[in-house]
Each structure stands twice: as C-alpha cells, then as structure tokens.
Amino acid sequence: MADLAYENNIGIVRSRTDWGAIWAGVFTFVAIWSVFGLLGMAIFASAANPNAQNPVTGMSIGMGIWAIVLTIIAMYVAGRETGRLATVTNRHDGLIHGMIMFGLSVVAVLVVTALGGATLSGGTGVNGCAHSSYILTLFADLGWVGFIALFLGWLAAMGGASQGAGSAPRSRPGARTEQAEPQRVRPAA
Numbered sequence: 001m002a003d004l005a006y007e008n009n010i011g012i013v014r015s016r017t018d019w020g021a022i023w024a025g026v027f028t029f030v031a032i033w034s035v036f037g038l039l040g041m042a043i044f045a046s047a048a049n050p051n052a053q054n055p056v057t058g059m060s061i062g063m064g065i066w067a068i069v070l071t072i073i074a075m076y077v078a079g080r081e082t083g084r085l086a087t088v089t090n091r092h093d094g095l096i097h098g099m100i101m102f103g104l105s106v107v108a109v110l111v112v113t114a115l116g117g118a119t120l121s122g123g124t125g126v127n128g129c130a131h132s133s134y135i136l137t138l139f140a141d142l143g144w145v146g147f148i149a150l151f152l153g154w155l156a157a158m159g160g161a162s163q164g165a166g167s168a169p170r171s172r173p174g175a176r177t178e179q180a181e182p183q184r185v186r187p188a189a
Contacts, residue, residue: 018086018097025082025101025161030108032074040066064145071149072156075102079157083164091162098161102154 044059044066082101083094 021082021085022101025078026104028081029074029078029105068149071153075153076156076160079160080164083161088165094162094165095158098158102157
C-alpha cells in the first residue's frame with residue numbers, strides 16, 4: 001500500500017513492502033518446486049539403468065532440464081501471486097517484491113537442501129569419494145544447471161511479480177464496502 005507524508009503541503013507517496021505477500025510467494029514457490037521436483041525425480045530415477053557403472057549419468061540431463069523449467073514456472077507463479085497479493089499499483093514495486101521473494105525462496109531451498117542432505121548422509125558427509133572424477137563432474141553439472149535455473153528463475157520471479165502488480169482487484173467479490181454518507185449542510189442559525 002502507500003503511506004502519504006506531507007512536507008510543505010506537497011504529498012509524497014512512498015510504497016511499503018508487503019511482507020505477507022512476499023512470504024506467501026515463498027511458500028507458493030517451495031510448494032510447487034517440492035511437489036513437481038519430486039515428481040521429476042521419480043520419473044527420471046525410474047528411467048535410470050541401475051546396472052550401469054554410473055547410473056546417475058543417464059538421468060542427469062533430464063533432471064537438469066526439468067529443474068530449469070520447473071524453477072522458471074514456479075518462480076513465475078510465485079512472483080505473480082506476490083505482486084497480486086501485495087496490491088502494488090506499479091510494475092517497479094512489483095519487481096522489488098519479486099526480487100525479495102526470489103531471495104527468500106533461494107535461502108529457503110538452500111536450508112531445506114542442506115538439512116535434507118545432512119539427514120540423508122547421516123551427518124557424515126560424502127566420505128572418501130569427493131576426489132572421484134565422476135563426483136566432480138556431477139557437481140560441475142549441478143553447478144551449471146543450478147546457475148541457469150536460478151538466473152532464469154530470478155527473471156521469472158521479477159516478471160511474474162511485475163505482471164501481478166496492478167492486477168489485484170480493488171475489492172473482493174462479496175466484500176462489504178462502506179460508502180461515505182453525503183455531507184449535509186446545516187442551515188445557519
């Protein structure tokens with residue numbers, strides 16, 4: 001929304017950050033990304049050949065493309081909802097809300113990934129296979145896919161929030177709106 005400050009009888013409008021809308025966007029992103037990320041993992045893991053020497057190699061290309069496309073779609077939807085719920089009226093404020101939502105979403109995914117990785121490894125880490133060329137290639141591929149997914153997701157989040165800005169309805173259907181009573185002029189005594 002906007003605060004109105006008066007300095008020398010000139011109205012200055014400053015926009016405010018709507019943290020409720022930003023957190024709603026973060027949770028929207030995490031929900032979409034988690035559900036469909038697990039779907040992609042299930043699809044590509046079932047297609048992998050478990051008898052191969054490096055079974056992850058065959059599924060890494062498909063998972064990489066899936067991760068990029070999924071991140072773009074999830075960030076766009078979450079950004080659009082952030083801009084819509086923030087009820088900002090201009091695209092610049094929508095971009096700012098989308099950028100903040102993106103940053104918080106990345107932190108949330110990193111925390112969830114770190115906690116999940118520590119849980120899956122039993123808290124011991126990778127143990128001895130960190131110097132394998134296969135593992136290093138896998139991490140390099142993950143790094144590039146992660147960079148592309150995050151960069152395009154960042155643009156999608158800002159674009160979605162910019163599109164969502166100004167599209168919020170001024171009043172919700174079924175909501176009661178109070179109308180001001182007309183000013184009555186009292187007769188002079």
